[in-house]
Amino acid sequence: MTDTFAIASRDELWLRGMLVESRLMHGVATQRGDVIEASDARDDELVRACDSATEKTRAAMASFRDARVRIVVRATNDGDVETTMTIAVDGVSVVTMPSDALADYELLHRPRNGAAPLRGAIVWHNGSAAVLLHEAFGHASEHDAAPVAWPSWLSIEAPLASRRETFRDVPLTRMTRLVARQTDAPFALPDERIEVQLVAGGGYDPMTDIVTVDVAVSSAGPFTIRHSRTEIAASLTGASGEPIRYPGVICSREGQELYVASHAPVMITDGLI
Amino acid sequence: MTEVYRKFGRVVRYENGIVISVSEAGEAFEKDGVFQARPAVEEPAQTRVSVPHPDPELAAFVAETQTNVAQTLLSVRSGRIERLIASAGTAKHETNGSKWTEESRRVHISLVNPPLRALIDLASFDVETVATIADALARAGVERDAPKRLRLAPNVSAALLPSLIGELAMEQSGGGFDGRGRPIDTRAVTHDPPPNWYRPGYAVRPVRAWLNIRALPFGRIDPDAPAGIALLEPVHGTSLRVLCVDGDAVFPTTVDASHIAAVSRAEPVWYPYAAGSFGAEMML
Numbered sequence: 001m002t003d004t005f006a007i008a009s010r011d012e013l014w015l016r017g018m019l020v021e022s023r024l025m026h027g028v029a030t031q032r033g034d035v036i037e038a039s040d041a042r043d044d045e046l047v048r049a050c051d052s053a054t055e056k057t058r059a060a061m062a063s064f065r066d067a068r069v070r071i072v073v074r075a076t077n078d079g080d081v082e083t084t085m086t087i088a089v090d091g092v093s094v095v096t097m098p099s100d101a102l103a104d105y106e107l108l109h110r111p112r113n114g115a116a117p118l119r120g121a122i123v124w125h126n127g128s129a130a131v132l133l134h135e136a137f138g139h140a141s142e143h144d145a146a147p148v149a150w151p152s153w154l155s156i157e158a159p160l161a162s163r164r165e166t167f168r169d170v171p172l173t174r175m176t177r178l179v180a181r182q183t184d185a186p187f188a189l190p191d192e193r194i195e196v197q198l199v200a201g202g203g204y205d206p207m208t209d210i211v212t213v214d215v216a217v218s219s220a221g222p223f224t225i226r227h228s229r230t231e232i233a234a235s236l237t238g239a240s241g242e243p244i245r246y247p248g249v250i251c252s253r254e255g256q257e258l259y260v261a262s263h264a265p266v267m268i269t270d271g272l273i
Numbered sequence: 274m275t276e277v278y279r280k281f282g283r284v285v286r287y288e289n290g291i292v293i294s295v296s297e298a299g300e301a302f303e304k305d306g307v308f309q310a311r312p313a314v315e316e317p318a319q320t321r322v323s324v325p326h327p328d329p330e331l332a333a334f335v336a337e338t339q340t341n342v343a344q345t346l347l348s349v350r351s352g353r354i355e356r357l358i359a360s361a362g363t364a365k366h367e368t369n370g371s372k373w374t375e376e377s378r379r380v381h382i383s384l385v386n387p388p389l390r391a392l393i394d395l396a397s398f399d400v401e402t403v404a405t406i407a408d409a410l411a412r413a414g415v416e417r418d419a420p421k422r423l424r425l426a427p428n429v430s431a432a433l434l435p436s437l438i439g440e441l442a443m444e445q446s447g448g449g450f451d452g453r454g455r456p457i458d459t460r461a462v463t464h465d466p467p468p469n470w471y472r473p474g475y476a477v478r479p480v481r482a483w484l485n486i487r488a489l490p491f492g493r494i495d496p497d498a499p500a501g502i503a504l505l506e507p508v509h510g511t512s513l514r515v516l517c518v519d520g521d522a523v524f525p526t527t528v529d530a531s532h533i534a535a536v537s538r539a540e541p542v543w544y545p546y547a548a549g550s551f552g553a554e555m556m557l
Contacts, residue, residue, distance in 0.1 A: 023476050024311040027297065034290060035335075040297035040312040168295045170288045207355065208388050254356075 003031040006077035007167055008046035010054040014061050014069040024050075027167030038167045049075040053083050057098050064105055068093075084259045086250065092198060092216050095248020095259065104247040107198075114219035120192030121237070121270040122218075122225075127246030129239075130178055130262035131199040132269070134158075134249055135211045136232045138175040138260070139204035142253075148233045153185035165256035172254060180264040182239035187268070194273070195219040199246075204229075225272045235269040275303040278452070279313060280475040282364030284377075285334045287342065289357060292335050299475035310476035334361055341398040348404030349384060356383040359398065371454035379545050386410045389525055391503040391516055393428065396543050402428060406503040409516055412523045419528035420499040420519060423557045429501050429515055431544035431552030432508050433530050434486055439464035441533050442489040446551065452479040462486055471548040485543065487551035492535025494554050501528070530557055 006028045013021040026047055029038035053073045061069065070086040086095050089108040096104040107126070124132065137150075138158040150156070156178065163174040200216035212226045227235070243263035251260045281298040301310040338359050345357065358381045365374050380395040384407050391410050393403060425433065434443065439462070447459035452472025460468070462483045471482035501515035511531040517524055534556040541551035 019307050021308045021478065023309070025476070026312060029293070034292060036291060036293040038293060038295045040299070042312065168293070168297075170286075170291045170293055207385050207390055 001032075004077070005029045005031075005164065005167060005171070006041075006043045006046060007074060008043060008050045009072065009074045009166070010050050011073075012054065012058075012071045014064070014067075014071070016067070017062055017065050019061075025166060029164075029167040031171075036170065040167070043077065046075040046077065049081050053081050057083055057085065060098060060101060063102060067105065067108070082259060084248075084250070086248070092200070093248075094198070095250050100245070100247065107247065110197075113217055113221040114195075115221060116194060116219040118194065118220045118223055118273055120194060120273075121190040121268055122194050122196055122272060123189065124196050124264070124267045124269070126197055127244035127262065127264045128196050128199050129267035129269075130180060130243075130246045130264035131202050131249060132211070132213055132232065132267075133180050133264060134175070134178050134251070134260065134262055135202040135204040135213060136229045138178050139253075140206070140209075140229055142173055142175065143204075143206040145206060145209060145229070148230045150233050151185070151236050153182050153239065154180060154236065155183065156180045163256075163258055165258055169256050170254075172256065174253065174258060175251065175260050177261040178249075178263070179243050179261075180239075180267075181243055182241075182265050182267075185239040185265075187238040187240040187266075189268070190270070193219075193268075223273070227272055232269070232272070235271045236267060237270045238268040239265045241265045276369045276454070277302045278366070278368040278454075278472070278475060278479075280364055280366050281313075282362060284360055284362030284364075286358065286360035287335075287338045292338070301475050301478075308478045341400070344400045345382065345398065345403055348400050349407035353385050354382060355385045355390065356381065358382075366450070366454070369454035371450050373450045373454075375449070384410055386413060389413055389505055389516070391505060392507065393503065394432070394545055395428070396545055406516065409502060409518050409523045413516060414522065414524045417517070417522075417524040417526050419526045420517065422495065422498045422534075423515075423517065423528055424494060424496075424498040424500045425513075425515075425530070425555045425557065426500060426502045427542050427552030427554060428544060429504055429513065429552070430488070430536075430555040431542070431550040432504055432546045433511065433513060433555075434488060434550045434552070435547035436508060436511050437488075437531075437533065438462055438483060438486070440531070441536075442491070443486050444489060445469070445483050446485040446487055446549075448485075451484060457484050473548075482548040485549035485551065486547075487541050488533070488536040488553060488555065490536045490538040490553070492556065494535050494537050494556055498556065501526075528557060533557065 008026040011023040026042045028041040050073045068088040073083045075081045094104045137156050158175050158178040160173050161176050162171040164171040196218045198217040200214040202213040214224050246262045249260045249262045279300045283296045285294045298313040300313045360379045362377045382393040384391045443462045451469035453470045467481045467483045470479040472479040499519035503516040506514040513530050514527045517526045537554035541553040544552050
């Protein structure tokens with residue numbers, strides 16, 4: 001059986017409204033069994049789709065005068081044209097789509113880190129619990145990890161698909177998105193709590209089953225949590241409302257960076273710090 | 274506009290059971306302060322690279338790699354391979370009036386014996402080194418304090434060397450061309466800005482870097498000292514987490530490697546760390 005993957009992508013870096021780097025990439029990979037033949041063959045239609053989406057996104061660059069913005073547009077032969085914008089201000093970043101870029105850029109300018117003591121429960125705002133679950137549920141699923149006991153009120157949708165970043169890469173089983181939902185979850189805000197707004201990154205180690213999440217902006221400033229999946233599942237004590245889009249997860253595995261849409265309600269964990 | 278850099282190449286990579294062959298031709302330049310990179314589209318990459326016809330080359334690489342993988346698997350019977358990536362590539366470069374051809378080989382293996390993971394990066398299959406590490410990893414006990422004197426294996430010292438630039442007497446090994454087509458001369462490595470440029474791929478903006486660095490030999494290596502034979506984590510500054518062999522004991526340990534007491538006079542081996550690093554036995 002033959003499987004063909006074709007892609008064109010534009011990758012641009014803008015600093016304070018000025019273009020500083022621009023890359024075009026295109027190629028085709030054809031897989032037969034365990035062998036993939038790939039070259040930088042050009043599919044004009046994909047390149048045109050890419051350029052068109054890039055042009056529309058460039059129009060917004062003037063709005064981000066104090067930011068570092070990376071635009072990545074990927075057009076693939078499955079008909080998908082995906083535009084992501086990574087916007088960084090003062091070392092804190094969000095990953096967003098053009099339609100949400102201005103709102104997420106403003107999020108970066110809201111009051112920043114507080115100096116609350118690093119103790120108590122954690123309240124995950126802005127859908128940031130999706131990052132915790134991305135690592136603890138999504139990546140664990142990719143690695144076929146043993147199940148752990150999640151709260152009965154929590155359901156997580158994290159479909160897997162064969163994905164790759166470029167024509168040069170071997171496709172891997174990866175998450176396409178993660179959406180966490182709550183049904184009749186308890187929700188009692190503890191007096192002593194840390195409010196998390198933005199997350200810098202995270203990781204899951206399939207060998208040790210340990211999840212690491214680096215918090216970028218919270219009422220207690222930046223901090224890192226590092227726990228087993230079992231401990232994280234047991235720490236979930238409540239949630240409220242509908243899933244909220246978290247501004248971004250660029251997921252890197254085996255050096256391949258892919259966008260994963262991430263949504264979660266406001267959630268509470270206890271016992272992680 | 275700066276001089277255009279062009280690269281035409283082909284790489285064949287074995288990645289956890291899949292073989293991928295990639296041919297491409299690309300170019301990069303700077304115009305009005307903007308770095309730009311794009312495929313060179315006027316003709317397919319394969320026709321401009323004087324490498325053997327893809328099919329026989331691919332078949333030869335696959336056969337050779339399968340043999341190496343089989344030997345590696347046999348050599349690590351006592352452990353588990355988490356990741357095995359091997360590649361072989363040929364690339365032609367053109368820029369600044371220089372043209373040169375490079376051949377490259379890389380092997381990355383991670384071996385696991387939970388909760389330990391040994392990271393091995395080589396420029397060719399070295400089954401003996403892999404087997405030695407796998408055997409020790411299988412016998413590893415619990416974490417211990419670092420021994421007072423520790424001997425670092427070449428595959429470990431090579432990973433450390435870029436962190437010691439300006440702190441340890443070392444030189445850039447001459448030969449070939451850098452990412453801007455300039456000759457690479459042998460010269461002392463210092464804190465000063467490096468004279469050469471590193472360009473790991475055509476779509477990457479070149480940066481100044483010391484290339485193919487090697488520590489100058491001095492002092493005496495104690496062959497009976499405990500040995501750090503493998504990295505258990507990527508190097509963080511001069512902090513190393515290594516798999517240590519001390520007689521019959523094998524254990525993980527973390528050591529500060531900022532002070533080097535000796536560098537072996539044996540012929541160093543090139544490893545794919547940073548912009549190239551030669552490993553030789555070192556004493557802490």
